Amino acid sequence: MEKTLVSISELRVSLPSDGGLIFPVDGVSLEILEGETLGLVGESGCGKSMTSMALMGLLPRPHGKIAAGSIKFKDRELVGLGTDEMMKIRGKDISMIFQDPMTSLNPVYTAGDQIVEAILAHQKMSRAEARKISVAMLGKVGIPSPEKRADAYPHLLSGGMRQRVMIAMALVLRPELLIADEPTTALDVTIQAQILHLIEDLKRDSKMSVLLITHNMGLVAENADRIAVMYAGRILEEAATEDFFGAPSHPYSRGLLDSIPRIRGEDRELRAIPGMVPALWDLPPGCKFSGRCSQKQERCVLEEPPFFMVSDNHKVRCWLFSERGRTC
Numbered sequence: 001m002e003k004t005l006v007s008i009s010e011l012r013v014s015l016p017s018d019g020g021l022i023f024p025v026d027g028v029s030l031e032i033l034e035g036e037t038l039g040l041v042g043e044s045g046c047g048k049s050m051t052s053m054a055l056m057g058l059l060p061r062p063h064g065k066i067a068a069g070s071i072k073f074k075d076r077e078l079v080g081l082g083t084d085e086m087m088k089i090r091g092k093d094i095s096m097i098f099q100d101p102m103t104s105l106n107p108v109y110t111a112g113d114q115i116v117e118a119i120l121a122h123q124k125m126s127r128a129e130a131r132k133i134s135v136a137m138l139g140k141v142g143i144p145s146p147e148k149r150a151d152a153y154p155h156l157l158s159g160g161m162r163q164r165v166m167i168a169m170a171l172v173l174r175p176e177l178l179i180a181d182e183p184t185t186a187l188d189v190t191i192q193a194q195i196l197h198l199i200e201d202l203k204r205d206s207k208m209s210v211l212l213i214t215h216n217m218g219l220v221a222e223n224a225d226r227i228a229v230m231y232a233g234r235i236l237e238e239a240a241t242e243d244f245f246g247a248p249s250h251p252y253s254r255g256l257l258d259s260i261p262r263i264r265g266e267d268r269e270l271r272a273i274p275g276m277v278p279a280l281w282d283l284p285p286g287c288k289f290s291g292r293c294s295q296k297q298e299r300c301v302l303e304e305p306p307f308f309m310v311s312d313n314h315k316v317r318c319w320l321f322s323e324r325g326r327t328c
Contacts, residue, residue: 005177005209006032006055011069013047013054022280023067024050026233032177037203037210039224039241041217041256043277047233048213049099052179055211056096057086073177092122095170096179097163104166105154111138111165112150118169137168141198160191167198174206181213196223217260221245226313229253232278232288239314249316251293287319295320 013025025047032038040048053059055071057078071078073094078086098104106114115134116127123130131150138146141164154162163183170178180199184192200223203210212224220227220241227244229237229252237250248254255273275292278284284291290300299319308321 002033002036004031005034005074006030006211007070007072008051008055009070009072011051011054011071012067013050013059014065014067015060016063017281019281021067024233024280025054028069028230028233028235030228030235030238032209032211034176034209035203035207036225037212037223039212039214039220039227040230041214041220041227042230043215045277046230048230049181051230052096052181052211052213056090056094056179057081057083058090088122091118091170091175092173093175094177094179095173095175097166097170097181097183099182099185105162107154110151110153111157114165115150115169115172119172122173133172134168137172138165140202141165141168141171142194143168159187160194163187163191163195164198167195167202171202171206175208177209177211178203179211179213182215183212184214184216184219192219199223217256229256232283233280234288234317236289236318237314237316239310243311243314247310247314249310249314249321250289250318251295251320252289253316255292287317 008028008030011025011028012023014021014023028047028051030038040051042048054066059065066079069079073089078089105111112131112134115137116130119125119130119133120127135146135150138150143149143161143164149157149161157165178199183199184195187195196219199210212220214220224241226238226240228235229250231252237244237248237253244253248257258271259273261270273292278288278291284301286301286303287293287296287305290296293300297319305317305319305322307315307317309315310321
């Protein structure tokens, strides 16, 4: 059986607002298995990145807090760990590629020096040895003339090269989990494909797990083993990729898939999901998607649904499945 690498249980993240505390992550439970890619999808602002920040111990300070729940990495509880303990894990065991390669690198250090610092933070060796490893890693992620590029400052590199530097920095210590938060944002489609193929190749070589965070359904269709759909801080559906695209169950999931532009056939109309994501300080009772759902029932606006099992590897938080699916 596949082992669970990360187990997130009933996670709640709180932030202050003018109207009191808000919960951008509210009751999220997820598992990431060893060697798999889990795609976490949803509209901007649904809580995807905040979930990853909680996992990395990088919630905005001093106000961002884990209000409840558990995050276990290889059965070790991460919630409540001190800063020094999290720093030992972060980068070495769990690494992250952040959304924007243009601003994620320090502009006053060369690409090579930034990778060297990541190495020296976790391993005892000379700077010269770390330099050799960093240059080799730049070559491994497909940067031409890595010795030369190691001495380049970020502003001298293209967007695709900066993203490759970020990947090199994230993978140089061979983490067991890579969090890729919108790893292809602002990159052209050719570079997007190269970056994703690179992550997949490195994943296969090192047998690491990947949490792929995106709003691009095409990316998860090609790269994820399982998919979790997030909305207003909650997981609404979770399934194996093949099951999800074969039979999306939640009305929100179907809306996301229907909104993908099509170029074949006569039906080229862009179908947007009506309405807006509700504000976190003014969430409706019941199902949080009910205000935008064309299939809502009276029960939907009064009572939030639990998860129902559609099949062994497919669960959905929707009252439409209350009669045919067992709760979980």
